[in-house]
Amino acid sequence: MSDYFGYAGKTVVVTGAASGMGRALSEMLVDLGADVYALDRVESPVAGLAKVVIANLGERASIDQAFAQLPAQIDAFFGVAGISGVHSSFLETLTVNFIANKYVTDTYLTDRLVENGSATFVTSNGGVRWEVPTVREELVPFVRGGGWDDLVRISEEYEAEFGTIPGSLGYILSKRLLNLWIAEQVSPLADLRKIRINAVLPAMTVSGMLPEFAEMKGGQEKVEAEVGPAGRLAESIEMARVLTFLGSDLAGYVSGVHLSVDYGMNALEIAGLSPDRLSWTLRGVLARQAAAA
Numbered sequence: 001m002s003d004y005f006g007y008a009g010k011t012v013v014v015t016g017a018a019s020g021m022g023r024a025l026s027e028m029l030v031d032l033g034a035d036v037y038a039l040d041r042v043e044s045p046v047a048g049l050a051k052v053v054i055a056n057l058g059e060r061a062s063i064d065q066a067f068a069q070l071p072a073q074i075d076a077f078f079g080v081a082g083i084s085g086v087h088s089s090f091l092e093t094l095t096v097n098f099i100a101n102k103y104v105t106d107t108y109l110t111d112r113l114v115e116n117g118s119a120t121f122v123t124s125n126g127g128v129r130w131e132v133p134t135v136r137e138e139l140v141p142f143v144r145g146g147g148w149d150d151l152v153r154i155s156e157e158y159e160a161e162f163g164t165i166p167g168s169l170g171y172i173l174s175k176r177l178l179n180l181w182i183a184e185q186v187s188p189l190a191d192l193r194k195i196r197i198n199a200v201l202p203a204m205t206v207s208g209m210l211p212e213f214a215e216m217k218g219g220q221e222k223v224e225a226e227v228g229p230a231g232r233l234a235e236s237i238e239m240a241r242v243l244t245f246l247g248s249d250l251a252g253y254v255s256g257v258h259l260s261v262d263y264g265m266n267a268l269e270i271a272g273l274s275p276d277r278l279s280w281t282l283r284g285v286l287a288r289q290a291a292a293a
C-alpha cells in the first residue's frame with residue numbers, strides 16, 4: 001500500500017492538540033506514522049505523541065520556552081489553537097489567534113520548516129470577506145505591522161480609539177487577519193524553501209469551543225438553526241481530515257488556499273443565494289455602536 005499522505009517518519013507540530021480539532025488531527029497524524037509534537041496550554045490525552053509541550057500562546061516568553069523544546073527541523077506545522085473571545089479581552093483574543101501565529105512563523109518556522117514543508121492554520125468561516133477591499137484596508141496595518149510588541153501596540157491603539165471592544169469582535173478580526181496574512185506569506189515562503197501555507201475555515205463544529213459560541217449566540221438552538229445545507233454541526237474529525245490533507249504530500253501544489261469547510265454555506269453567500277453576513281468593516285460596526293450609545 002502506498003503512503004500517499006507522506007507523513008510516515010515526518011516531524012509534525014500541532015498547536016491546540018489537547019481538544020477538539022487539534023486533538024482529532026493529532027490522533028490521525030500519529031496513526032499515519034508521523035512524530036507528532038503537541039503544543040497546548042494543557043496536557044493532551046492523545047496516545048503515541050512524540051512529546052507534549054505545555055505553553056501559553058498568549059505569552060511570547062512561553063512560546064520561546066516551548067520552541068526551545070521542539071525539533072530544529074519541522075516537516076509540517078499545524079496552527080490549530082485558538083480562543084473564541086467570549087471570555088477573553090480583545091487584546092488577548094488577537095494575541096492568541098493572530099499575533100502568536102505570526103510570531104511563531106516569523107521567529108521559528110522560517111528557520112525550521114524544511115524544503116517542501118507546510119504550514120496550515122485553522123482560521124474560521126467567521127473570517128471570510130477578508131479580501132473585500134474595505135475590510136482588507138483595515139487589516140493591512142496589523143498584518144504588515146511588525147513584530148510582537150508592534151502588534152500589541154497597534155491593537156491597544158485600536159481599542160483606545162473605540163473604548164473596550166468585545167473579545168468576540170476581536171475573534172472575527174483575528175481570523176480575518178490570519179486569512180490575509182496567510183495570503184501574503186505564499187510568495188515569501190515559496191521563495192524561501194518551497195514551503196506551502198494554507199488555511200482551513202471551519203463552520204460551527206462540535207469541540208471544546210462550541211459552548212462558548214452557543215453562549216454568544218444565545219443558546220445551542222440558535223447555533224443549530226444556522227447549520228445550512230449539511231443539516232447538522234460539523235465534527236472535529238471532519239476538520240482534522242481536511243487539515244491532514246492540506247499539510248500532506250497529496251496537496252503538494254496547494255498553497256494560499258482558504259478552504260471553507262462549511263458544507264457550502266460560504267458558496268451560497270458568494271452566489272447571492274444566502275444573505276452576505278460578513279462584509280462589514282469592524283471600524284463601521286464600532287462607529288455605529290458608538291453613535292447609538
Ligand SMILES: NC(=O)c1ccc[n+]([C@@H]2O[C@H](COP(=O)([O-])OP(=O)(O)OC[C@H]3O[C@@H](n4cnc5c(N)ncnc54)[C@H](O)[C@@H]3O)[C@@H](O)[C@H]2O)c1
Nearest residue numbers: 016018019020021041056057081082124204205207208209
Ligand atoms: N468550534 C468551532 O465552532 C470553530 C469554528 C470556527 C473556527 N474554530 C477554530 O478552530 C480552532 C480549534 O478550536 P476547537 O474548536 O477545536 O476548540 P477547542 O477549545 O476544543 O480547542 C482549542 C485548543 O486550543 C488550546 N488553546 C487555547 N488557548 C491556548 C493558548 N493560549 N495557548 C495554548 N493553547 C491554547 C486549548 O487548550 C484547546 O486544546 C480554533 O482556532 C478556533 O478558533 C472553531
